[in-house]
């Protein structure tokens with residue numbers, strides 16, 4: 001049986017004369033609908049992030065609502081990314097999309113959209129692992145080439161997001177090895193849950209960081225999981241410690257000292273992340289460090305990591321730390337793309353590791 005795409009001519013368009021290869025990236029693994037256009041040299045031409053902003057009422061991301069909104073926003077985000085890049089789909093050479101891990105319904109919207117665009121034009125497609133994307137944010141030219149130099153392997157990369165917290169050893173630009181990961185909650189989850197306890201909106205990280213600016217990080221001593229051996233993280237005890245501290249203080253006093261609670265809680269998360277990053281550099285015998293993931297946008301963490309003073313340090317700009325499609329397109333530069341029609345059977349994966357992440 002012939003499908004719709006089989007009726008189309010093979011893609012050969014002699015009018016495409018642009019010298020620069022342009023990659024369209026699509027990322028829909030959680031609640032942000034993201035599209036970006038980058039060059040294969042790593043220059044970000046556009047990076048559109050359409051935040052759904054509707055999950056606050058529920059205190060977290062509601063998967064079904066996220067999927068529905070991705071459906072509504074995906075085409076507009078892609079059009080916007082193309083327009084901002086001064087490009088049309090005719091200029092795109094390759095499509096990159098997050099395949100997993102994440103919310104499977106949300107991922108499927110991105111994967112189906114990417115497949116449709118790529119297949120209609122006979123373009124190659126690259127399925128990208130979300131965590132590899134966070135690493136690959138460090139390979140983009142931050143300011144269109146004028147900013148910080150991109151990071152060259154080998155280096156240690158601390159990835160801290162809402163769903164993951166891990167230390168990766170990056171020996172090449174297309175894969176990483178996990179050196180250690182969280183035993184329970186992710187760092188972003190700790191931020192979100194702590195923020196919720198303090199009556200802050202979702203996502204909690206940025207809100208807690210803002211509140212903490214008026215507080216004293218030494219006001220309370222929250223656990224930093226120092227006793228957890230090796231390169232593992234643990235944040236579950238921290239969340240419980242905040243809950244007990246709020247109960248101990250009583251409603252009125254806890255309200256009065258909200259900023260102190262936020263500052264001390266944030267301090268404990270930052271200390272643990274920085275401590276493990278330092279341990280990882282030692283264990284890996286490397287002196288080059290990069291970061292990624294939403295929590296890497298945290299000001300005090302960036303400052304603390306900067307103080308570790310490795311021989312080379314790369315902190316991507318904030319908008320390349322939180323979920324975005326430029327990082328997905330960036331990762332797609334370093335792997336063999338799937339030609340049409342090999343990717344038509346591609347599926348999203350909700351959990352687990354990318355086969356490249358040993």
Ligand code: KG4
Pocket residue numbers: 030160161162163164187188189191192203204205206209293294295296297298299321322323
């Ligand atoms: O990487 P990301 O955008 O999405 C996932 O892959 O999960 O990370 C989102 C997480 C959320 O938990 C959010 O609260 C946290 O990153 N986050 C922050 C900051 N900005 C985002 N945490 C602390 N400080 C921030 N400025």
Ligand code: ZN
Pocket residue numbers: 130134161162293294322323
């Ligand atoms: Zn992420």
